[in-house]
Structures are given as C-alpha cells and as structure tokens.
Amino acid sequence: MNGKERLEKTRERVIESIAQNIHLYGLTPSSGRQFGTMFFHNEPLTLDEMTEELGMSKTSMSTSVRALSDLKLVERAWKRGVRKDLYQVTDDWYQSFIDLFSIKWRKSVNQHSIAVRRSLVELEELVVDPSISEEVKELAHIDIEKLQYMRDYYEWLDRLVDAFEDHDIFNLVPIKKP
Amino acid sequence: MNGKERLEKTRERVIESIAQNIHLYGLTPSSGRQFGTMFFHNEPLTLDEMTEELGMSKTSMSTSVRALSDLKLVERAWKRGVRKDLYQVTDDWYQSFIDLFSIKWRKSVNQHSIAVRRSLVELEELVVDPSISEEVKELAHIDIEKLQYMRDYYEWLDRLVDAFEDHDIFNLVPIKKP
DNA sequence: TAGTTTGTACAGTAAAAACTGTACAAACAA
DNA sequence: TTGTTTGTACAGTTTTTACTGTACAAACTA
Numbered sequence: 001m002n003g004k005e006r007l008e009k010t011r012e013r014v015i016e017s018i019a020q021n022i023h024l025y026g027l028t029p030s031s032g033r034q035f036g037t038m039f040f041h042n043e044p045l046t047l048d049e050m051t052e053e054l055g056m057s058k059t060s061m062s063t064s065v066r067a068l069s070d071l072k073l074v075e076r077a078w079k080r081g082v083r084k085d086l087y088q089v090t091d092d093w094y095q096s097f098i099d100l101f102s103i104k105w106r107k108s109v110n111q112h113s114i115a116v117r118r119s120l121v122e123l124e125e126l127v128v129d130p131s132i133s134e135e136v137k138e139l140a141h142i143d144i145e146k147l148q149y150m151r152d153y154y155e156w157l158d159r160l161v162d163a164f165e166d167h168d169i170f171n172l173v174p175i176k177k178p
Numbered sequence: 179m180n181g182k183e184r185l186e187k188t189r190e191r192v193i194e195s196i197a198q199n200i201h202l203y204g205l206t207p208s209s210g211r212q213f214g215t216m217f218f219h220n221e222p223l224t225l226d227e228m229t230e231e232l233g234m235s236k237t238s239m240s241t242s243v244r245a246l247s248d249l250k251l252v253e254r255a256w257k258r259g260v261r262k263d264l265y266q267v268t269d270d271w272y273q274s275f276i277d278l279f280s281i282k283w284r285k286s287v288n289q290h291s292i293a294v295r296r297s298l299v300e301l302e303e304l305v306v307d308p309s310i311s312e313e314v315k316e317l318a319h320i321d322i323e324k325l326q327y328m329r330d331y332y333e334w335l336d337r338l339v340d341a342f343e344d345h346d347i348f349n350l351v352p353i354k355k356p
Numbered sequence: 357t358a359g360t361t362t363g364t365a366c367a368g369t370a371a372a373a374a375c376t377g378t379a380c381a382a383a384c385a386a
Numbered sequence: 387t388t389g390t391t392t393g394t395a396c397a398g399t400t401t402t403t404a405c406t407g408t409a410c411a412a413a414c415t416a
Contacts (some may be wrong), residue, residue: 003318014294014328040321057406059364111199123188169338175335261384262392
C-alpha cells in the first residue's frame, strides 16, 4: 500500500464513523459521508464536485447539503471567479453542537410546551365546570399534576438550551486549550 | 362534548405532541404514542393492554416497548397476582434526558474516538516513514491537525456526558422546586 | 436580446424501515 | 407429566424514506 492509499484509508475510516453516528443529528449516513468528505477536502466544494466525489446524483447532493446547512454543520463559502455555490464544513464544532439544541431541541420544546399549556388550560376549566361529574374531575386533577410536571421539565430544557447558547456550558465543562 | 371526551382530547393533544417530537430520542412516532398512552394510564400496562389501546399488533408493542426500555423511558413494574409483564413510564424525566446521553451519545463518542485515534496513529507512522513522499506527508500533517481537533471535541463531549451523569448540570441549570 | 449555466421542484423508482401474523420456546399451572 | 399462557424471532407485507432523472426557473454571459 502506497502513501496516498494509506492516507485515504485513514480518511475513509473516520468518514464512515461520522456516517454511522450522525443519526444523533437526525441525518442520514449519506449526509454524514458528504460532511466527512467536505471535512477532509481542503477547499470548499461545489455540488458538482460532491457528485463526482460521492458518486451520487446532483439532486441528492443539493437536498442533503441543505439538511447540513439547516443544522449549520456546513456553510456557504465564496471564492472569487467561481460562479457555482461553494460549501465548506463549519469550523467550530462546539458551536455546531450548541446549534443542534438551538435549532432542533428548542423547536420541539416550544411545540410541546404549547400543547401542554393548552391542555392545562382546558383541564383547569374542566375542574371548575359544574356540569362535570366528580369522577371525571378526579381524573382531571391527576392529569393536571402530570402536565405541570411536564411543563416544568420543558421549562428546564428551555433553560438548558439557554445555557448552551450563552456558552455558560463552557464554564461547567471547559474546552481545553491546545 | 361531555367531560370524559374533553379529558380525552387534552390527552390526545399531548400524546400527539410527544409522538411528533420523540424523534430526538431516535424513536418512531408510534413509540411516542405508546409512551404517551402509558404516561396517562394511571396503572402499569401489559403488552395485551397496549395492543388494545393502540390498535397495533402485539409484536409491534413488544419491539417498541423494548426500544423505550433501552432508553430507560419506561421500566418494568410488578404487581402481585399478575403474571404478564407490566410496564410503566419512568417518573424522573430529568434522569431520562441524562440517560439519552449516557446511552446513545456516549456510545457514539466512544466509537468515533476509537476511529479517530486509530487513524491518528496510522498518520503519525506515515509522517515518519522514509518511503513516503513529502507531498503526501504534507497532506498527512493537515489531516493530523484536523483529527486532533476532532479528538479534543469528542473528549469534551465525553466530559459533558460525565457532567450530566454526575448531575453537575443541575448546578448550572437548577431544577426549580415546586 | 438569446444562449448558457446552475440549483432545485417534482414525479417516479429503489431501498429501508415499520408493522403484521405465524410459529415457537420459556415459564407457569394442574 | 401435559396443557396453557406469554413474549419474541422470523418471514412476509406495507409504508415510508432516500435517491434518481427530467424539466425548468433564475442568474449569469455575450
């Protein structure tokens, strides 16, 4: 095995490892391979170059580079004289981790909080409604407690995402300087 | 709409919200619905009861309750006189959040760290190998720097999971007492 | 202006994942 | 022991997701 091949092998191992773990970001192995390829490529890449490198259709490259961009794992790059869109891997991975929570978790927390609060309001109305039987009211009281627990938990998650965004997390778990 | 129906509606809203957000845990909406159903059910449930409640096959209930158990979102329960397996939702959701990292993220971090370290070793060998061209060595040096960055990042993630497991995260983001 | 190039929408296809029903091993009952 | 009950492995099916190729709008070029 020559030097070039040995180098390539070390890259392939890491790229495949990224591909197999990127499901934590809700992305497919293909997107992971694309990300890994861009990571080791020392210049920004065009969609056509990705098509070439990965042997997949340009349409696929377009959709999955968008998925990577949405999570801010890759970003647009500019290079004078190049008309095609260029993409490169975001260089701050700690920030990318935080972005995952800012984008995906925050959205879920918000959606879920709304549902919980809406149901809580309806249950509070129900327990003071004179037309409702005691039996149902008792069940409603149990549900209210459960929903209050959920609401508090999601409020905690919200504060956790704040702590990530504000970089307070780095006080608790410091980044070691090289 | 009578009381029972109004109560049911508030539950359904929350269950559907769980179903739509549980992908963050790498689970399917069906598993989320199962989890939600168990959450509002005030007694532990058997597989047959879940089949009944959710209108799905017992096989599906078995596999998805296992997925929920693997992430410690549900746990076995015991009730004297009942021979069937009983399951209930884990009551500490903060701990469930931590378990997600202990189980899924820790595993990914380990796998990935191994791949990165292995490749780093091979690249270090490569750059001191006299039979390798200078051109390739230069590329190898660039890759070594990239892999060192990855290694440091994954080491940070590992410490982050530690901070979750040790509950240090609650110092940074406290749980508000009721 | 017309002629290219580039990225993506959309419809169709291929691949993967979720789900079902059968069949059976393990645990329990009599 | 034999007869039930219970959970799950496995094969087959359905549904969903990923991927491709075509077709076209927008942006650029001359």
